[in-house]
Amino acid sequence: MEEVRVSVQGERDNIANTVIVPKRRLESLDGLRGLTIILMITANYQMEEPFPQIEHAEWDGFTIADAIFPTFVFVMGMAIPLALGSIPINTGLWLRVVKRSVLLWAIGGFLNGFPFTDRDLTSTYRYVGVLQRLGLCYFVLSVVFLLSRKYREAGGIYLRYVFPISSLLIWFLVTYFVNVPGCGRGLLTPKCSAQGYIDTLVWGMDHNYQSAGYDPEGILSTATSLVTCWLGVMLGINLRKTRHLLCDMTSLFRKVAQLLLAGLTLMFLAYVMNTFVPIIKNLWTPTFVLVSGGVSLCLLGLLMYLIDILNLLSSSVKPIRFVLRSLLKVGANPLLIYALSELIVGGLNAIPVELDGEPIAPLPLFYTYVLSSWLPLNLSSLVFSQLFIWLIFVPLAWFLDHKGWYLKA
Numbered sequence: 001m002e003e004v005r006v007s008v009q010g011e012r013d014n015i016a017n018t019v020i021v022p023k024r025r026l027e028s029l030d031g032l033r034g035l036t037i038i039l040m041i042t043a044n045y046q047m048e049e050p051f052p053q054i055e056h057a058e059w060d061g062f063t064i065a066d067a068i069f070p071t072f073v074f075v076m077g078m079a080i081p082l083a084l085g086s087i088p089i090n091t092g093l094w095l096r097v098v099k100r101s102v103l104l105w106a107i108g109g110f111l112n113g114f115p116f117t118d119r120d121l122t123s124t125y126r127y128v129g130v131l132q133r134l135g136l137c138y139f140v141l142s143v144v145f146l147l148s149r150k151y152r153e154a155g156g157i158y159l160r161y162v163f164p165i166s167s168l169l170i171w172f173l174v175t176y177f178v179n180v181p182g183c184g185r186g187l188l189t190p191k192c193s194a195q196g197y198i199d200t201l202v203w204g205m206d207h208n209y210q211s212a213g214y215d216p217e218g219i220l221s222t223a224t225s226l227v228t229c230w231l232g233v234m235l236g237i238n239l240r241k242t243r244h245l246l247c248d249m250t251s252l253f254r255k256v257a258q259l260l261l262a263g264l265t266l267m268f269l270a271y272v273m274n275t276f277v278p279i280i281k282n283l284w285t286p287t288f289v290l291v292s293g294g295v296s297l298c299l300l301g302l303l304m305y306l307i308d309i310l311n312l313l314s315s316s317v318k319p320i321r322f323v324l325r326s327l328l329k330v331g332a333n334p335l336l337i338y339a340l341s342e343l344i345v346g347g348l349n350a351i352p353v354e355l356d357g358e359p360i361a362p363l364p365l366f367y368t369y370v371l372s373s374w375l376p377l378n379l380s381s382l383v384f385s386q387l388f389i390w391l392i393f394v395p396l397a398w399f400l401d402h403k404g405w406y407l408k409a
Contacts, residue, residue, distance in 0.1 A: 032075055034328055035331070038394075132217065137229040180194060273286070348362050
């Protein structure tokens with residue numbers, strides 16, 4: 001994936017006058033997707049004492065772990081106009097959108113029950129989850145984007161203004177005007193939120209995530225998660241329209257600066273509004289949309305700087321080159337890597353190993369006797385997740401890319 005660089009005639013080979021032949025694929029997008037998957041596996045598969053900076057906020061607040069899922073929603077939204085923007089709108093394209101949405105939902109539904117060893121699965125099965133939300137966001141925003149293409153002016157107005165405003169309005173109206181029995185209106189707490197009330201009313205508390213009084217991928221928060229995906233769609237439209245302008249370093253620097261400025265602005269707005277509407281991932285509050293969207297924009301800007309401007313994919317420092325190229329390999333096959341991580345961990349945890357007469361799964365056994373026996377708990381948990389990633393899933397991503405095996409969704 002080398003870049004072809006041509007100096008402008010009559011000028012010195014300085015950074016402002018270097019022309020770059022545009023690549024067929026936006027590698028920064030793959031890099032951000034890969035980084036998100038690696039961070040997701042890191043956060044999901046730490047052990048008893050997670051590393052503090054990669055642990056979800058207990059309720060309100062924002063951590064690195066809280067930025068992972070919305071960044072994936074954002075990236076998926078960004079890919080929609082890049083993938084569907086030039087394809088003729090016909091029955092085949094609509095079927096493609098439906099197929100991918102159903103595939104995401106089906107894989108998520110399967111993983112929610114895997115490895116199917118729970119005897120109470122039918123009474124505790126969780127109907128929603130990460131991939132289900134991705135499938136729904138992909139379907140809704142793909143439909144809205146394609147209709148905006150079909151109906152041009154009216155569709156563009158709906159996509160840019162009506163859709164995000166109406167989604168946020170639905171969240172605010174339901175959150176602050178629905179009366180939760182025994183609690184009242186407008187409370188954003190684990191036991192008294194309108195989202196928790198609706199989720200429990202629709203499918204029952206036992207079917208919520210960990211049988212809590214709410215589900216982090218519940219019904220109401222879907223409205224605001226659609227706005228996160230919408231932010232990605234709007235950036236994808238902008239990148240698609242301006243890609244031909246990103247042919248020199250000056251334009252690339254300008255785009256990176258725009259992304260960083262926009263990201264910092266969104267985070268500042270979230271900070272200001274946090275007093276009135278707390279940043280809560282589990283409820284996907286509008287302030288959470290702002291701060292997570294800001295983080296996504298800044299991460300993309302950083303990766304564009306590293307990959308497209310500094311060209312570190314061809315760095316002479318092998319570890320830097322390997323890490324960035326690994327991000328691209330994982331990012332080219334994110335759904336398959338994520339699904340395999342769930343299957344492998346779920347399968348290993350279902351294998352009983354007898355130790356001193358007590359059953360223990362292989363992964364906790366390895367963690368307890370190989371890592372936590374001599375490392376601090378927080379650090380051993382982080383090391384465990386990184387061994388998992390860099391010894392299993394990164395090589396797997398390289399192998400899948402070498403074979404050309406991809407799960408498209």
